[in-house]
Amino acid sequence: MADKDSIKETHNYYLDIPMKSEPFILRGSNSLDWGMKNRLLNIFCPDTGRTVMLAVDHGYFLGPTTGLERMDVTIVPLLPYADTLMCTRGILRSIIPPTFTKGVVLRSSGGPSILKELSNEEIAVDIEDAIRLNVAALAVQVFVGGEYETKSIHNMTRLVDVGNRYGIPVLGVTAVGKELVRDAKYMRLATRICAELGASYVKTYYVADGFETVTASCPVPIVIAGGKKLQELDALRMAYDAVQQGAAGVDMGRNVFQSEAPSAIIQALRKVVHENMAPEEAHDLYLTLKKEKK
Numbered sequence: 001m002a003d004k005d006s007i008k009e010t011h012n013y014y015l016d017i018p019m020k021s022e023p024f025i026l027r028g029s030n031s032l033d034w035g036m037k038n039r040l041l042n043i044f045c046p047d048t049g050r051t052v053m054l055a056v057d058h059g060y061f062l063g064p065t066t067g068l069e070r071m072d073v074t075i076v077p078l079l080p081y082a083d084t085l086m087c088t089r090g091i092l093r094s095i096i097p098p099t100f101t102k103g104v105v106l107r108s109s110g111g112p113s114i115l116k117e118l119s120n121e122e123i124a125v126d127i128e129d130a131i132r133l134n135v136a137a138l139a140v141q142v143f144v145g146g147e148y149e150t151k152s153i154h155n156m157t158r159l160v161d162v163g164n165r166y167g168i169p170v171l172g173v174t175a176v177g178k179e180l181v182r183d184a185k186y187m188r189l190a191t192r193i194c195a196e197l198g199a200s201y202v203k204t205y206y207v208a209d210g211f212e213t214v215t216a217s218c219p220v221p222i223v224i225a226g227g228k229k230l231q232e233l234d235a236l237r238m239a240y241d242a243v244q245q246g247a248a249g250v251d252m253g254r255n256v257f258q259s260e261a262p263s264a265i266i267q268a269l270r271k272v273v274h275e276n277m278a279p280e281e282a283h284d285l286y287l288t289l290k291k292e293k294k
């Protein structure tokens with residue numbers, strides 16, 4: 001029991017120090033609850049408001065694609081350089097060590113393989129399992145203009161509802177079907193629909209012409225996917241241009257794990273995203289790290 005005699009009667013209420021009420025670092029996120037904000041800061045760096053997400057969820061429709069055949073060998077060594085990992089629950093449980101304490105963005109939609117109509121997805125995880133896995137966000141594919149557009153948007157809104165119930169943000173992933181044009185007009189439409197319908201942040205592709213109008217018209221943070229493997233300098237340029245034009249970071253897969261030096265490229269990407277390093281300088285760093293096999 002506490003010793004009553006030692007209780008001091010002097011109190012300091014710091015009356016001269018006004019209590020702080022600081023705006024949250026991520027756009028459009030001020031009104032979110034504490035748990036949601038806390039989880040978002042397990043994805044976005046609290047100092048920069050940006051993220052380098054490592055996307056390795058491709059197997060959910062592609063199977064063991066190039067670079068992801070042995071994720072224990074190729075992906076686990078990259079974990080120290082990622083702010084967040086985007087993966088399926090199967091890979092999380094089977095390959096990713098629980099010592100990885102940064103954010104996990106869980107692939108939460110799926111169904112069709114590349115052999116079928118990709119937009120015909122369902123929700124592929126129960127919220128209880130997502131909570132059990134302690135994930136930072138749920139990722140769902142949204143096929144605006146695709147054959148199953150409404151169904152995929154409905155998948156997202158259902159995940160937003162359960163995510164809101166438990167304080168788990170939803171990442172809306174805009175998937176552009178082969179028949180659609182990847183331009184700023186389409187990206188504005190797709191990203192805005194995701195944000196309007198409740199996604200906490202949105203993933204899209206970078207477009208060289210008018211990307212700043214995509215970020216300007218989306219009220220929540222945008223991250224870019226890498227897309228097909230590019231030359232390393234081009235991937236760094238794309239990341240640089242995207243963040244300079246308002247993106248809050250990258251969610252890159254193939255441009256990292258299909259690189260000749262994945263750990264060197266992800267370290268160079270970090271410099272571009274978090275420190276605004278020019279792409280040419282980041283490329284020099286990539287070449288140095290690659291030579292040193294770091």
Ligand code: 5RP
Binds near residue numbers: 057251
């Ligand atoms: C798969 C995805 C991927 O995570 C996304 O495409 C990012 O990977 P990449 O940089 O290889 O495009 O959402 O549907």
